[in-house]
Amino acid sequence: MLNHVQHHLFDNEQLRVARLAEEFHVSATYFGEYFRRNAGESLQEYVLKSRLKVAEARLLYSGNSVKEIAYELGFSDASHLSRLFKKYHGYTIQAFKQRGAFDLLTAGATACAV
Known part of the structure; x- marks a missing residue:
């Protein structure tokens, strides 16, 4: 069931309960x-x-703007994506991008040192 949802993640028609x-x-x-009991969330x-x-992946690895990513992923607009992102992550998209870039540099430096 989860595989089906992941496969159709951007097809709202396929994700209707019916x-x-x-x-x-x-x-x-x-x-x-049934879904909540088996997946642990609605x-x-x-x-x-x-x-x-x-x-998250698109913000870090694509050159697309937040507006483009929001539209692509089915959010109503960039501010909707930004509000939900902050609600679930506890920090802004900008902070995430800066932190992600830092994490990538740190990971790269560690990998080179080994």
Whole structure:
């Protein structure tokens, strides 16, 4: 089930409860409870956190702007992505990018020293 969600992470139609319940032969009314019990969080939380993980990678490794990444990942706008990012990570996107670049430099220096 989690693989299916990851595979269709940006296809909202495939992530509708009715569609997932049909796909996995579970009652639509029972699906939320079933997902939460097995995944440890709601479908909505799981999808949001997964999209934020993709955003992290794109922020660090693509040349795209926050606005472009937000649009690409299905957030309403850059400020929506920024608010959710800060809510879940505890720091801003800018701080994350600076920290990520620092972590990459540190990791590279460590790898070269070994």
